[in-house]
Amino acid sequence: MQLRIIHQTAGGDEDFCNRLNELLEVDGLKEVRFSVAYARWDGIGLIADRLEAFLKAGGRFSSIYGAGNGVTTADALYYGLVLAARFPKRTFAAFVEDKYSNAIYHPKFYQFLYKDKSVVLIGSANLTGGGLARNAELAVELAYNSNSALAKELDGFWSKAQAQAKIVTADEIRRLATSAGAGLEKRDEAGGAKAAKPAARVKAKSAPKPLFEKILNLPLAQKAKKVRLLETMDALTEPPRHLYLQIFKRETGGQKGKPGSAVQLPSATLAAYFGLGKGETRTVTFQFKDEEVKTRVIHNTNHTHQVRLNPIFSVERPAILHFERLGTDIYSAIFVPKKKYASILESKCTEQRSVRARRWGME
Known part of the structure; x- marks a missing residue:
């Protein structure tokens, strides 16, 4: 087993999204699994191009995000529907809605399953623009044998996460978007407390185009899918x-x-x-x-x-x-x-x- 520490500093040179993009390009990748507390399009958009290239090549992507927590957005959940429409039977998109007022779904789990090995990153970074490019974050990256005891433990975590998750649908997104826990893409992550402070320097593309623009830019051959997707996106926060x-x-x-x-x-x-x-x-x-x-x-x-x-x-x-x-x-x-x-x-x-x-x- 190989261990690596990934340390992203605010305004520093190492961005978590860059490592995720690198792992998405490694030969032999078969499946990717993400399970995170918070997801926003301003984070997912930083890896979307590489993720879609991986799916186009025949890979599989599964995601489970916390929802109704005040951060995860309808835009992030809609992207799961976009991928499902573009790459049928190669995606799984689900969410976990908290049951209790004083407990939250809070993992930060990024797993890459290759032909002859696996890599997992576990740490503090959420799938948001802050988590992948702006905040101070720390993660452990482990490369391990796919038949190891660790692999079985991680598979057990994933199975438990799937068991408590609900499948993402347009109706569920609409319900979450009108709840008290709806998140917004354009959001002050400190609630206005740091309004007078300067913004951190970010080397990564920190503001992907809004999700609707990505859909409008789909190839002409996918025009019918484009229209059907836009017809469901009444809860976009951007x-x-x-x-x-x-x-x-x-x-x-x-x-x-x-x-x-x-x-x-x-x-x-x-x-x-x-x-x-x-x-x-x-x-x-x-x-x-x-x-x-x-x-x-x-x-x-x-x-x-x-x-x-x-x-x-x-x-x-x-x-x-x-x-x-x-x-x-x-x-x-x-x-x-x-x-x-x-x-x-x-x-x-x-x-x-x-x-x-x-x-x-x-x-």
Whole structure:
């Protein structure tokens, strides 16, 4: 058995995420198991590219995270659904929700199972941006024979963790996200107590793009999976701020053959942008230049929802409507200048369900 100490210091040169990425690239890796108290996308995102390359090559990834603890986020749990959709039958995503007010699920366990050996890292680092790149953390790395007594002990730990865990589903994520123990991606880890202190220097990419951007960047061949995933992500803690929506020359709802003002909102935007679960209804406010529109938005089980936006009568169509999130269920609504229509359609409205469907984009 070989032992190594990994010591990450705040602002230092050794980042825990770098070691995890190195182990993900070692030849002969068959399975990876993580069981941690806290998980956030700002941590998982630091190893996501290597993890996905490992899965693409035929590997298996299993994860069990503590949840409902005020730190683990819906975004981190959603990533388990993303991997399950992209790599069927090669992933296992579960969570442990604490039963007691004075006890918490608290392991930090990272195991790599290779063809002829195994490696485990056990220490203080959680699967968060702080744990993998910013905080002072300490871990022991053990390389051991896969048939050893230690291997059996660690397998026993994993079996017990699985036995108390629940499978991650969109419904469970939604429930956790509305509980008192919901975590946030944009969160002051010291609760404001260190607001006056400078930020630590971080060599690793400390702020991965939000999870929704990673999904939008999936290959064109996975377009259907992309839409289905976004349709479930109404509980993102770091949702898109901007929505660009193509307005057709002839929208529905007009009378006597004239163009109408009933605009169909793609279902992916109903969840990931407007934050609506399937079947959920909410009143939102769109603040146009000369008019404020309050309307009910419903996430139907079909592919779109229709909202009547009379201000589109004031512009030449086709056009692009740019929404920006101002607050809870409040959005500014600005028409892109006509001379920029073609360029914005190409650069911002990159999503389209089918050839004749409305183009849209989020960021």
